[in-house]
Amino acid sequence: MYLIFGGRSGEHEVSLMSARNVLEAIDKSRYEVIPVGITREGRWIRSGDPLKALLEGVERGGGIPVALLADPGVRDLVPLASPGDAAPGVSAARPSGDPPAVFFPVLHGTYGEDGTIQGLLEMAGVPYVGCGVLASAVGMDKAVAKALFAQAGLPVVPHRVFLRPRWEREPGLVAAEAEAAFGYPCFVKPANLGSSVGVSKPKSRSELEGALAEAFRFDRKVLVEAAVDAREIEVAVLGNDDPVVSVPGEVVPGREFYDYEDKYVEDRARLLIPAPLEPAQAEEARRLALAAYRCIDGAGMARVDLFLERGSGRFYVNEVNTIPGFTRISMFPKLMEASGIPYPELVDRLIQLAIERWRDRQ
Ligand code: ATP
Ligand code: MG
Ligand code: MG
Ligand code: MG
Incomplete structure (x- = not known):
């Protein structure tokens, strides 16, 4: 099983925490786990200890390792039939026709939770944990x-959606429209993110303007919602x-x-x-x-x-x-x-x- 973590996302650190727990919990007598780290810049790390490298901020790695996705050699690494089939950490050879190794993207936010890596894995024809392209993107x-x-x-909570080009052109009008629709407090959030990164709860016009600027740092699309x-x-x-x-x-x-x-x-x-x-x-x-x-x-x-x-x-x-x-x-x-x-x-x-x-x- 390939465990993929890190990534080009505002939730990079959160992914490292999740990945560490999965690595610790996984039954290594049943799965051979190959950690694959992705740096904040999108470089892939396969060798050594990728989790440690990312935690320590060591930036080394290359482009998307297409070979990893296509390598028929990894087909041996499917979950073993039952515990005790092989010594811990040792993969058993499987008859042909078995699925290739499973990819587990423990990536939150952009380029991980949003359908992009799912598309890559889909094209490579490998099984992966979680939602497919559409569900991830939506x-x-x-x-x-x-x-x-x-x-x-x-x-759903009443909300409005604003795009960055309009906000750049007429920030005052965008704020006025949001203010008229929802008053204060309201919630401002980037459309595509998680872990509350870029989310704020403005209580005044000036806070709303700051909240919009903050959310637009992360996304070209921002929601303003009624506070519930x-x-x-x-x-x-x-x-x-x-x-x-x-x-x-x-x-x-x-x-x-x-x-x-x-x-x-x-x-x-x-x-x-x-x-x-x-x-x-x-x-x-x-x-x-x-x-x-x-x-x-x-x-x-x-x-x-x-x-x-x-x-x-x-x-x-x-x-x-x-x-x-x-x-x-x-x-x-x-x-x-x-x-x-x-x-x-x-x-x-x-x-x-x-x-x-x-x-x-x-
Ligand atoms: P995550 O993916 O980590 O759950 P997120 O970044 O996708 O978070 P939301 O879950 O939409 O963002 O919002 C984060 C938090 O902000 C919510 O858990 C809640 O505390 C608050 N919040 C967001 N929208 C509203 C709202 N309309 N009314 C009241 N509280 C809100
Ligand atoms: Mg949430
Ligand atoms: Mg979320
Ligand atoms: Mg989330």
């Missing part, structure tokens, strides 16, 4: 995802055609909202698993999560983020994360664990799902 683009959710009758006073409910989905839907969890942010600091720097956000919900609310959350997953044609896995508005009790579908945070203490693995699938088994299932999807597409 899940990453909050504007397109919301349009599809709305069209499927799923509740809401509890944050997250649901994990695992599977291809007939997915498992986890119990809902709840994030209680330690800061004003669940921003980057709160997710990865401070340690004050609390994860409640299962979320303290009425049974009917929990069912509604799971129903919406599955509907959102199907709406983008999800496969493998995703974490669906919902808002449960205080007062009205209304749910909104916020977004689908197709490569959710994957450390042992991340919400996705914890939700799966609470639903009867512990971390090592989760990795196993993802690999099996990758092979299943690959077979379906042959």
Whole structure:
């Protein structure tokens, strides 16, 4: 199995944390794991210890190793049939016709979660963990995802989409339009990113202008949304055609909202698993999560983020994360664990799902 991490993304560091946990958890008597790091500049590192190289900021590596994708030699590295088939770390030769090694992109954000590497792996004809090209691209683009959710009758927060050229031309008009639509506070976010990178909650015109400038640093497309006073409910989905839907969890942010600091720097956000919900609310959350997953044609896995508005009790579908945070203490693995699938088994299932999807597409 090739574990790919790092990458050209605002979430580069998050990917390294996820990858470290997967590397530690994976059953090495069943899988030979070949780590592949991608630097911030997009150079691929295959030799030595790529995780260490990225953590230490050592920049060495080359272009996309097409040979790695096409090399028939890697076909030996499929998961072994059962534990004990071979000594740890040793791959067993497989009869021909078996799938080639599985690729596991533990990459968050651009060039990883957005369909680009999925396209590369698709063209190479290799199985890979998680969503395909379309679901990845749609899940990453909050504007397109919301349009599809709305069209499927799923509740989405009122929002507007702005493009950089217009904002560069008439920043005052863009701010005035957003202000008139949503007032304060509102939320400003890049369309294609995650981990709350570039997300802000402006409370005044000048903050809104700053928030737009910040979001446009990361993307040519930016959303401004109404701020919802809401509890944050997250649901994990695992599977291809007939997915498992986890119990809902709840994030209680330690800061004003669940921003980057709160997710990865401070340690004050609390994860409640299962979320303290009425049974009917929990069912509604799971129903919406599955509907959102199907709406983008999800496969493998995703974490669906919902808002449960205080007062009205209304749910909104916020977004689908197709490569959710994957450390042992991340919400996705914890939700799966609470639903009867512990971390090592989760990795196993993802690999099996990758092979299943690959077979379906042959
Ligand atoms: P990730 O992929 O890590 O979940 P993200 O960068 O894709 O995050 P969102 O999940 O859309 O971004 O937003 C990040 C956080 O900002 C949310 O978890 C929530 O705390 C807050 N937030 C975003 N939009 C709204 C909104 N419209 N109303 C209230 N809070 C919001
Ligand atoms: Mg996200
Ligand atoms: Mg994300
Ligand atoms: Mg989110």
